[in-house]
Amino acid sequence: MTTTNNPDLARDAMGHLQLRHDGQTCRVSAVRNFPITAPAEAISLVSPEGKELAQIARLDALDAATRALIESDLTQREFTPAILRILRISSRATPSTWDIDTDRGPTRLTLKGEEDIRRLNASTLLITDNHGVQFLLKSLSSLDRHSRRLLDHFL
Template sequence: MTITAYQKLQRNAFGRLVLTDTEGQVHEGVVPVRAHPISAPDEGVSLVGQDGHELLWVDRLSALPAAERELLQAELASRDFMPSIQRIRKVSTFSTPSQWTVETDRGETQFILRTEEDIRRLGEGRLLIASSHGLQMLVPDRFALDKGSKKLLERFL
C-alpha cells in the first residue's frame, strides 16, 4: 500500500495509532518504523500492523498532511531514544571493558563500553556507540568534539 492508499490515520482512546485504509478496513496498534533512522530520518517510514506486516510505506514524512505528519513524528519521537554525546568527561581505562562518563543532550550518564567494536563509524564523522546494556548513543560529528573528548575517543578508534 502506498501513501495514497489510506483514508485516515489517528489515535484511538488508548493512545494507539489506528490506520483506516481506502477499503474501510481498520488496523489498530499500527507502529511506525524508520528505514534509516540516522542517515535519513525523514525518508522511508513503514507503518507496521500488529502481525508484523507492512501496511503502508511513506516515502517522505514531509509529503504527508500536517496532522498525520505530526502524529507520526510524535510517535517516532517516543520510540526513538538515542542520546547524542556532546562531551566525553572521562574513561576508567584505555582498554576494554571500560566505564565512560559522558555528557549527552539528555544529561550526564555513565556506561560500560565492552569492546572497541561497539563503536561504529557511520561516515561523515558520525559514530554510533553501544553500551553494555544495548543503549545506542550517537556522536553526530566526532571532529566537532572538544579537544579533551577527541583525545579520549581516539584511544578507542
C-alpha cells in the same frame, strides 16, 4: 504494503496509532527504515506483529496533522541520545565505563568492546553500550579537545 503520502491515521482512546485502510482499522507503529542517514524518508507503518502495512516516502509530503501523529509515535519509540562531550573513561581497554554528556543529560555507559563503536561515515559514530542502548556521535569535529583525546584511544 502500499506506499502512500496520505495515510488515514488517528489515535484511539488508549493513545495508540490507528491506520484505516481497505475498510479496516489496524493498530500500527511508525518505524524509520533509515534512522540515521535518512530520518525523514521511508517511514513504515507496521502492525503489532511486525508486518508492514504502508510506507510513507517523505514526512515533509504529509499534511501537518498526519506528520505530527507520526513524529509523536516515532519519538515514543526511539531513544538514541546524542553524545555532546566525553568527560571521563575508566580505562583505555575494554570493558570501560564512560561518563558522558548527551542531549538528554549526563549519563554513564559501559563499552564492552571496541567493536561496539561503529563508524557510519567519516565523522559520525554509533556507540552501543552493554545494555544495547545506542548513542550517536554526530560529528567528531564538534567534540572538544579533551573528548576527542579520550575517544582517539578507541578509534
